[in-house]
Amino acid sequence: MSSLEITLKVILLFFVLVTIHEWGHFYFAKRAGILVREFAIGFGPKLFTFKKDETRFTLRLLPIGGFVRMAGEDPEMIDIQKGQTIAVKLNKSNQVTHLYLDQLTGRSGVIQGEVAQIDMERKLEVALLVGEDDAKYDIHPQAMMVTKGTETQIAPYDRQFGSKTVGQRALSIVMGPVMNFLLAVVLFCIVVIMAGVPTNTKLESIVADQPAQHSGLLKGDIVKSVNGKEIGKDATVLTTLIQGSPSKVMNWIVVRNGQEVPLQVTPSGEGKIGVVIGFDKRSANFNEVLTGTWDYVSKTTVGILDGFKKLVFGQVKMDDLGGPVRIVEVTGQFVQNGMTSYIYWAAIFSLYLGLFNLLPFPALDGSRLVFLGIEAVRGKPVDPSRESIVHFVGFALLMLLMVVVTYNDIVRLIKS
Template identity: 60%
Template sequence: MSPQIIFQIVLLFFVLVTIHEWGHYYFAKRAGILVREFAIGFGPKLFSFKRGETRYTLRLLPVGGFVRMAGEDPEIVHVQQGQTVAVRLQDNVVTHLYLDQLDQRSEVVIGTVDKIDLEKDLQIRLFTGPEEEGTTETLRVHPQAMMVTRGKETQIAPWDRQFGSKTVGQRALSIFAGPFMNFILAFVLFVTVMFLAGMPTNVKIERVEPNSPAMKAGLMPGDIIKTVNNTAVGASTTKLTGMIGQSPDQSMNWIVLRGGKETNISVTPAKNDEGRILVGIGLSADKRNTSFGEAFSGGWDNMKLATQQILLGFKKLLFGQFTLDDLGGPVMMVEVTKQHASAGLAQYTFWAAVLSLYLGIFNLLPIPALDGSRLVFLGFEAVRGRPVDPNRESLVHFIGFAALMLLMIAVTYNDIVRLIRGEG
């Protein structure tokens, strides 16, 4: 596999996942939610940096990505009453809260927690000094204060910065935005394909097979086919092959443009050894530049057609009309992407559009751990007027994620077996 093909495969995965997660990230930030991490991939970190409040990471397993929002997981260690902590102050406001290695902290106040609220009141009441002579002091906590333990800093998340504090509409939008960005990208790519491929203007004979009906009739490479039996062929090769298939052993009157002049030729299709009705020609199409209107409408038509095919595939999956060989995992995706990338820029872009569309639709399925399932839970909350128990929802998503990972392992194993059989 050439370095260029490898780059195109990696680029495709990176763009599709990044645009999806960016949709979640952007609308979460607009809603005022603290986004702790923007990750591409799962598993161990390969590369990481922090900008502002968010840590951006590239992880080992290229099977997706995630945006970790404050309040979705209990990622902060809770401070208990009676616990000894150290705080760093700036203008009498707590900016850092240390939970361990207190004797190694400099320029801090050490005390015992009497009361603490890091979500609503943003206050901590500390008892400092000897047990009998100490004093109690209430300190205000900065809304972006850092909690430090085991060498790791975690920004606190006041209630108004947490996912659960936002309205159902704001949360639903931050979840739906991921698939929606994939739909936007797919449409842009389908339109781009129309510009790259151009608009066919007529059907042209690319080659003539030896001893074929076409050669016997006098057809030549370069002939532009205008009409067949007084019917304009236009730019549709499908239309022409359909007319040929309906005329076995029947003389057809073709008008072709050769050297700027129209020529009448009589052609009689015949069956080959496989029973197919042919005249023995290879076809191509002359093309012109695509207008914006044509690109827009053509891109939309291709997107609708691809959507129908994807939904048909999901229907077969739902009703069990498939085998394991009909499914493909990361290995098969790489193989198919390699084929499309090798076929040229237009074909590669078309495949990227289909994958982006597929990713958007797949994530909206009501399968636990996917965006569609999270939207279903928000729908329940909107109807009931109260949220589903977060622990139960988390358990459902965990089970769904584990099931998806097991399915991924199964189809990946099947992909590898299939490749080995193909090599053998």
């Protein structure tokens, strides 16, 4: 497999997992009537951007996540103050469609004046002092503020994140991780279908000049029994028997071309014979697909949560943590092992992203859900400015951790 193909598949994995997560936020925010200002994949400088309807879609330089920026979720960056001189553009219904904050001289088809009163959230109206006259205009709900050549759509209160019910806001947040869970289930299901159901233990390959070859074992042999013990599809039984019989003669019965063939195999002193063990398989039926998918999801979830627990209680060293570089390295290894392996890793990674984002750590979805839970209990929201500070500090700590683990990844690569 070429390096280009591996690179493209690694990029595709990141793109799909992050996009499906952010789409969960985006779709349910839009359903709740929230104005979504930006749908971004990655962080940092913009590489590519386009606008569709009310949302700007961007691809950014650093492939370490993504975000959906909703109106009112954080304090709005642009505001118009009383006494400020602005220019407004009206439509045929005499509604303000554009509010110009700078470069007022030379603009045609506008009305320029000093702001006497303005409300862009609830009343949607502006009063201007134009010369000696007063003028009051209604503001269109989708009016644009223009400054430094950039248009920013206003966000009436009923289009802001904070105006929605706790349930609507919680749904728009939790559906990001939920989409990762659903994707993981679908991918694990595909893995079960592609991998099939093991029926017998089979020898996938024979290492040259090792006990297996000397004993007459061949690639493709199905191992029926060893020392009178039926092997079936449980390869661990076979490996245990081999490891427990160093330098001892073992009586094997293998099935070759439909015929049973008895052989005597003597493992090395280290309890090895030089084979790669695989399975003879058949297609999974509907019930087996369901149970196999459930087994993958449940066991992987338990493993990930156990890893989080060890991290919290200090049972994992900082040097053992991997960052983006390590993830790319591991993903490349799964890619080289074939499509089934690649999809299996994508499912694990998607499940991990979903669970990680639900951790109650500032800046993660879990932390935002905690604040909504507090609001539901006390009957009023936490001060938005204080919540923003908490999330900002959490994001800074996450970025610091990312730098540390990336340094570990680079040092590990250099040493290896």
